[in-house]
Amino acid sequence: MDILGADSSFASLSTADLLEARDLYHWHLLNKKNVVGTAVGLSLIRKSDPWPVGERPDAGGGVRAATRAPVRGERTFDNSEVRDYSRPCILVLVDAWIPADRFGSGAEQESPEELVPSTLYLPDGRTVPVCVVKVTPSAPDASVLPPRTWPASRIGGGFPLVSESQGVQNLGSVGTLVTDGHTVFALTSRHVTGPGGSPVSSFLGGSLSVVGRASARHLTRRPFAEVYPQFSGRRTFATLDVGLVEVDDVTAWTSQGYGLPAAGALADLNELNIGVRLIGARVRAFGAASGELHGRIAALFYRYRSRGGFDDVTDFLIAPDPEAAGDADPGAGESRPGDSGTVWYLVPAGDAPLRPIAVQWGGQGFLGASGAGFDFSLATSLSAILRLLDVELVVDYNTGPQPYWGKTGHYTIATFACERATDAKLRTLLTVNTDRISFSLAGLGHGAIDTTTVQAKRNGGFVPLADVPDLVWKNLPGAVKGGRDTAFRTGPEHPNHFADIDQLLDGTTLRARCVEDPANVSVPVWQDYYTRLGHTEPDKRGLLPFRVQQFFDELVAAVRAKDVVRYVAAAGLVAHYVGDACQPLHGSFLADGLEDGTGKGVHSAYESTMIDRHDVEIVSGIARALDGAALPPLVTSGAEAAVAVVRLMDRSATAIDPRALVSAYAAVATKPGDSTVRVTDALWTAFGPLTIGVLADGALTLAMLWQSAWKAAGGDAAFSSGALTAVDTAALQALYEDPAFVPSLTLDEIGPVLQSAPSSGRSRTSGARRKTAQKKTP
Numbered sequence: 001m002d003i004l005g006a007d008s009s010f011a012s013l014s015t016a017d018l019l020e021a022r023d024l025y026h027w028h029l030l031n032k033k034n035v036v037g038t039a040v041g042l043s044l045i046r047k048s049d050p051w052p053v054g055e056r057p058d059a060g061g062g063v064r065a066a067t068r069a070p071v072r073g074e075r076t077f078d079n080s081e082v083r084d085y086s087r088p089c090i091l092v093l094v095d096a097w098i099p100a101d102r103f104g105s106g107a108e109q110e111s112p113e114e115l116v117p118s119t120l121y122l123p124d125g126r127t128v129p130v131c132v133v134k135v136t137p138s139a140p141d142a143s144v145l146p147p148r149t150w151p152a153s154r155i156g157g158g159f160p161l162v163s164e165s166q167g168v169q170n171l172g173s174v175g176t177l178v179t180d181g182h183t184v185f186a187l188t189s190r191h192v193t194g195p196g197g198s199p200v201s202s203f204l205g206g207s208l209s210v211v212g213r214a215s216a217r218h219l220t221r222r223p224f225a226e227v228y229p230q231f232s233g234r235r236t237f238a239t240l241d242v243g244l245v246e247v248d249d250v251t252a253w254t255s256q257g258y259g260l261p262a263a264g265a266l267a268d269l270n271e272l273n274i275g276v277r278l279i280g281a282r283v284r285a286f287g288a289a290s291g292e293l294h295g296r297i298a299a300l301f302y303r304y305r306s307r308g309g310f311d312d313v314t315d316f317l318i319a320p321d322p323e324a325a326g327d328a329d330p331g332a333g334e335s336r337p338g339d340s341g342t343v344w345y346l347v348p349a350g351d352a353p354l355r356p357i358a359v360q361w362g363g364q365g366f367l368g369a370s371g372a373g374f375d376f377s378l379a380t381s382l383s384a385i386l387r388l389l390d391v392e393l394v395v396d397y398n399t400g401p402q403p404y405w406g407k408t409g410h411y412t413i414a415t416f417a418c419e420r421a422t423d424a425k426l427r428t429l430l431t432v433n434t435d436r437i438s439f440s441l442a443g444l445g446h447g448a449i450d451t452t453t454v455q456a457k458r459n460g461g462f463v464p465l466a467d468v469p470d471l472v473w474k475n476l477p478g479a480v481k482g483g484r485d486t487a488f489r490t491g492p493e494h495p496n497h498f499a500d501i502d503q504l505l506d507g508t509t510l511r512a513r514c515v516e517d518p519a520n521v522s523v524p525v526w527q528d529y530y531t532r533l534g535h536t537e538p539d540k541r542g543l544l545p546f547r548v549q550q551f552f553d554e555l556v557a558a559v560r561a562k563d564v565v566r567y568v569a570a571a572g573l574v575a576h577y578v579g580d581a582c583q584p585l586h587g588s589f590l591a592d593g594l595e596d597g598t599g600k601g602v603h604s605a606y607e608s609t610m611i612d613r614h615d616v617e618i619v620s621g622i623a624r625a626l627d628g629a630a631l632p633p634l635v636t637s638g639a640e641a642a643v644a645v646v647r648l649m650d651r652s653a654t655a656i657d658p659r660a661l662v663s664a665y666a667a668v669a670t671k672p673g674d675s676t677v678r679v680t681d682a683l684w685t686a687f688g689p690l691t692i693g694v695l696a697d698g699a700l701t702l703a704m705l706w707q708s709a710w711k712a713a714g715g716d717a718a719f720s721s722g723a724l725t726a727v728d729t730a731a732l733q734a735l736y737e738d739p740a741f742v743p744s745l746t747l748d749e750i751g752p753v754l755q756s757a758p759s760s761g762r763s764r765t766s767g768a769r770r771k772t773a774q775k776k777t778p
Contacts (some may be wrong), residue, residue, distance in 0.1 A: 464573025
């Protein structure tokens with residue numbers, strides 16, 4: 001080695017070095033006769049080329065002596081590979097391979113000026129190697145795969161999106177869900193969405209339906225230096241090609257990619273870490289046209305087009321990887337038109353979750369030596385897209401736990417409660433308004449419930465009251481009229497649906513303390529409990545019993561005001577929270593798994609999937625359980641109503657111990673969120689009769705609370721028989737869409753609005769501590 005020669009330590013070259021070299025030699029390279037593109041990557045070694053003298057890794061994990069073979073023929077993507085000693089380089093793609101001995105001054109020779117240099121020299125003495133790769137561009141395979149049967153539940157990444165423009169139907173794939181903090185969008189390719197406001201369809205409930213509208217926010221291409229300020233890229237544009245679809249009903253969507261395991265955090269890329277270490281990395285995706293896709297990152301910053309003196313670059317060139325897919329056919333599982341918009345996920349080593357890394361916007365076909373086509377994917381960094389659109393990735397939405405009984409559970413409790421009131425006038429009012437509060441017994445099948453509520457939300461229609469707190473209030477007002485969220489999946493309504501009161505503190509639980517002494521069912525005591533456990537964020541301080549107390553006060557006020565609309569509205573809405581109270585996981589810190597994460601996914605598998613699957617048995621079972629059953633003793637105030645709810649929660653957790661439920665789920669689930677028939681049927685076998693029992697208990701408690709408020713306010717005297725008719729749904733809808741109607745408050749806000757203080761019994765909280773807690777009350 002000449003120690004006085006130029007430094008050629010290629011391994012130390014950074015992505016910035018490589019891009020700087022390509023930029024400096026831009027005109028020189030692209031004016032070569034056969035050059036059709038360039039990229040940044042690692043040098044490709046022909047699979048037949050010898051390894052350096054010494055030893056090489058063996059496919060079996062051992063070593064074997066190096067073999068020597070003559071270097072011969074062209075270098076292509078399909079006959080070459082990245083090896084351990086491959087070095088950072090500029091990949092120069094040519095459409096014709098010319099051997100070195102063909103260059104010269106003879107009549108039959110090519111001009112030496114057309115020879116692609118093997119090394120590029122930078123002004124400061126750095127040297128950058130060049131690797132020439134022969135490609136034969138071809139059109140990507142446009143053949144249509146057999147029609148796929150899409151799940152009827154929720155739309156997610158990989159689902160098809162269909163739009164029409166100028167009489168042409170455009171097909172693409174859902175990438176993922178993103179949000180700007182107020183609105184939720186489906187991210188896909190710009191050429192799929194069409195102009196702003198255009199309807200976009202997908203398969204919902206098994207049929208093609210409009211699921212949203214194209215947003216005016218989109219990206220086509222941006223100056224390369226704007227996307228990557230630290231990189232060289234004069235007269236170069238980065239292709240982005242992403243659009244957003246403002247979804248109509250976010251509850252019909254999931255952040256889970258179809259056909260893929262649960263994903264982890266974003267693979268956050270920037271100028272410091274988007275380097276050649278990514279070359280050869282395995283990636284996965286699911287496209288609407290192709291299904292499951294496996295690939296490897298073949299190159300970075302692929303310059304695929306030069307036009308009018310300006311170049312277009314894409315962040316990733318992804319090669320198909322049929323070996324990872326287990327396909328015998330080398331062309332199987334390759335991307336096709338219709339996959340645009342899908343998200344590619346980085347496959348980390350070991351058991352780490354997939355990490356979203358790029359959004360596909362197009363494809364490039366290359367012919368192999370045998371004439372077979374290989375369809376490469378062109379993709380853009382998801383990190384850059386999120387930054388430029390100023391949106392965040394939505395994760396863990398509708399993928400596992402949902403903090404409520406499924407719709408079937410809530411509406412079933414409310415329907416049965418309407419028939420349990422013993423006061424004649426009240427029972428008349430409730431039965432004529434059953435279809436306002438819930439559904440008739442004949443309509444309690446989960447399919448009918450789901451169809452009705454989805455259509456109502458989509459069309460801005462009336463949603464039966466018992467599930468309004470989930471279906472309407474847990475949304476942004478810009479997405480659903482009447483929504484009470486302040487940011488995506490965040491707002492004061494959420495902690496009103498649970499109360500994790502079974503965590504030990506001073507050797508006992510808050511639930512036990514409240515059952516022993518009802519005076520502990522008070523806001524200051526609960527504030528102190530949560531604070532001492534370290535739960536200081538509002539969404540960690542569940543206040544379910546106090547939400548029922550707030551509604552009880554509203555029921556009483558409505559009767560005293562002789563306002564039948566307000567009473568029916570409050571009665572239907574409070575049904576939701578009483579339904580939450582009889583779900584054993586709503587009162588437990590083990591709501592979606594044990595402390596170490598074991599059993600994650602039990603929440604939705606038990607309370608939604610299992611309930612929906614066994615809805616017929618549940619309805620008939622509750623009817624039998626309620627036959628001849630009496631209401632619990634009536635209460636006289638909102639504070640007593642809160643105590644009654646805590647006792648309902650205690651009975652539910654005693655009947656179905658949360659830890660036992662989670663453990664039973666973990667014993668049969670094969671992965672987090674497993675809600676297969678095998679799993680839910682195992683849960684039903686273990687807990688089905690007990691579940692019917694807690695649902696029946698919830699229906700009786702709800703009827704008791706309705707009747708208690710009616711009696712406390714003198715309902716029989718307040719309303720004539722002629723006033724006990726079906727209430728106009730428009731009037732009910734106007735009430736629940738008004739955020740001032742029984743406003744959603746956090747634990748630290750609700751104290752002043754409650755009308756009555758806890759009564760009777762002694763508090764187990766020390767006097768000093770109670771005074772401290774009272775000072776914290778707003």
